[in-house]
Amino acid sequence: MALQTLLRSQETQFVLTGILAYYAILSVLHQFMKRACRGLYLPLLEQLGTRKTLQLLVFLIGVAIALTTAPLCGHAFLSYPASQNGFSTSPLTLDSKVCVGARVVMWIAEMPLLGGTHFYLVHHILSLTSLGIVLSNKLNMAPIYLIYAGLVTEVFSSSRAFLRLSGLHHKHPKLFTHITSGNAVAILLLRALPAAYLLQTQLFRPALATNVGLAYFITVVFYACFVTYIAYKLLAGQGYVSLKPASPAHFALKNGSEIRKISVYSVLLGTAIAATELSAATMYELASGDTFPRRELSNLAAVGLGTVVSGLLGAKFMNQVLSVPAGRLTEEQKKTVAPPPPPPAVPGVSPRFFPGYKGISIQGAILFSALWLNVCPLLGLQVNHRILFGAVGMSLPVGEAIGRVGCYFAGCCGSTRKEKYPAIQLLAAALNTGIFGLKVMDLANQGTSKIGDVGLAAVLANGAVRLVLNPLRSDTAEMLFSPASMFALSQILLSSSLLTLERTGGGMDPLSALVAVVGATSTSIFLCRIAALAWEMAATELKKWKLSQYARMENFVYAFSIAIFMLVTKSNAGGEVARAGRLFLQKESLLVMSSPALLGSVFAAAGLPIILLN
Structure with missing residues (x-):
């Protein structure tokens, strides 16, 4: 029938x-x-x-x-x-x-x-x-x-x-x-x-x-x-464009006889910066509630662009001061090793303002950006600093996640033991993505008034990821106390101290707040270490399976289709999506998504790395 x-x-x-x-x-x-x-x-x-x-x-x-x-x-x-x-x-x-x-x-x-x-x-x-x-x-x-x-x-x-x-x-x-x-x-x-x-x-x-x-x-x-x-x-x-997978990966754009290289890293770095700024602005507006004035949008746009510029300069400065070679040479080796030849000139490729891919350091970016956020009120850029720091802290992991994918294509920040920890940049990206998702759900459950607490917790977890993974990286593995690891430890100590004060100011007993923060810190470090061990075990096992033969576009399409079908047929029991979504559905529309000043700041911030790195 x-x-x-x-x-x-x-x-x-x-x-x-x-x-x-x-x-x-x-x-x-x-x-x-x-x-x-x-x-x-x-x-x-x-x-x-x-x-x-x-x-x-x-x-x-x-x-x-x-x-x-x-x-x-x-x-x-x-x-x-x-x-x-x-x-x-x-x-x-x-x-x-x-x-x-x-x-x-x-x-x-x-x-x-x-x-x-x-x-x-x-x-x-x-x-x-x-x-x-x-x-x-x-x-x-x-x-x-x-x-x-x-x-x-x-x-x-x-x-x-x-x-x-x-x-x-x-x-x-x-x-x-x-x-x-x-x-x-x-x-x-x-x-x-x-x-x-x-x-x-x-x-x-x-x-x-x-x-x-x-x-x-x-x-x-x-x-x-x-x-x-x-x-x-x-x-x-x-022949108009091609992707050169050689490290560092880049796009080669052909215009007649002229060839211009655009690094994949610069594109992903620009995307990371834009995502961080847009996410922070969105969190700022949501935490401000109905009292968010339109006049703050222009101030927020200027603060965001200034944060990006100061972060790029700080990244370059910190790397120049603290960077170390991937391996150390003895004095005799230094005498026998010939200096590297100058790179060949490529027609149509302009010299980079930031030459090389080791000229960007997230530690310096975080430090100088934080300094700028403290200085900008002196320039008349009035914003709510408590909310702004919380919003930026929450958005830091999503920016680093995208940036680490760029590191993978650039060939930097990798592991010295690639057979045990291959593509460790992608592990860092996955962990930071998880941190961002969890903190969004925390903010949805606790309310936007807790953005300072949640933002500091995100910064703390981000520091834990780098503290665990930095010793595995090729540029820090031979150092007992590398600058990157010391900065990550400082980030954890500072953010945990501020988080304790934040919770104490919110009415929690000081001792209880300290115990809770120490527990959260220990848990973050422990989970990151477990993730690194799981990554090592998975890499060892997957090599035996020879899965590269299945790395075809159609197989990805099949897997994606099955995942979508499962998501569609899954009931909303428990409201996992709805609980996190409530955070963004509080307002009929977000002003930051329609502000020409803010969107212009985001696009300018995204374009800066592409201009400076190519």
Whole structure:
């Protein structure tokens, strides 16, 4: 009975009718090409066979569908009522039915024809599954409409596929190059950027309320990253950009005969700084409550940019004063070792203001940034310092987590015993990410009035991570008391002292506060040490399994899809997502997300490392 009901539904009949119409159009187009384009089509039939030749027509039909449905999808998006809770607010209109239905028909009809190509089969199945999850859960359809409108880029991709499969790209190389470049640019402008817009405007708040909203958000993040990766591969295939994995990893941008290198480290460092500043500003506004005045936004923007500049200068200064070589040489070795040759000049690569990747030190950045935060009131930048220090302290781990990934690509801050502790930078990134997540949940449970307490606890835990991992690093392993370890110890002692005073001022008994802080410090160090041992054991075991053979993009897509499906089907019992999300849902909208001064400060801060390090 359920099957009969499904088959009799209007939507199913529409899809079945559409599939029949698709194959009818394909048959008519096949006969038309045999008669009207005999010189091109008949040789392809003989060379490729009927099945592969029909794939050419599939791409032509795809171009027609993209051109026809894109305006309808765009209109459906613009006319869709705003949704604050992430769920559907109106029934499907005629435009939306055609927009969604045409895609469903095309993906189902194409699978028998393009199923031999692994990429198309996986793409179509996952696309249909994602749409089914959105419809069955009655989620906000606006992101679907905008994403489908962006599929107008298939005009380029289908044309490119037609030229390549038919062999015409050899006869018309310039046309193929222009279509490929246009496809890459169109993907970035019409698919990646709109996806980023959706994440901020449509999907962020629902992601903090329910598991299915979080799954929706993560899926669109993955979509944005994946289409950006496709655009990169297209540009790399034309020689405009390439990723050089040699340490330090960098992008090589080609403009005519000029080549410019952009280090991966500088991009990730800029991202880390921007994430830290934006997170700190968000926490500051939430902790300020309804009394947060708009005039503080400009002060907050100036303080944030000044913190970044002072942090970069402090990082360079501290490293120049305290840096040590990775290994020590005897006096005889120093005499026999020849000086390293000067680096070869690369056309189009400007000399760096911060030469080398050992010129950045987070210890100096923390110290000088803290000094700036104490000095800025003298310059008339009035902010609530208690809240600001707490917000910055909470955001420190997320910035270091992203920065450590940059260290991995730069080849710095690694381990001397790589067989035991490979990619130790990624372990530091994982631990700091965990600290940030836990502290956000703590703040949600305790209330934003406790931001000073939670921020100091985050700084303490961050210091514990570096105190445990620093002795394993190549630049500090041969020193009994390295500057980095001493600074980490000082950070722990200072933050624990301030945390004790903070809790005492909040009404806790001094002895109880001291015992609680000592216990938290010991627990953090112990857990970090356990994580390092687990990392060593996992590295030893995983090498035996030879998992590198499974390190392919499609396997990552499968694992991601399974994780999303599990998240969608998991009930909200216990309210894990909702508890942490309440913190960010206190206000209808955050002023820091719409302040030109603050957003300008964030973008400027993100661009500084890219300019200075390249």
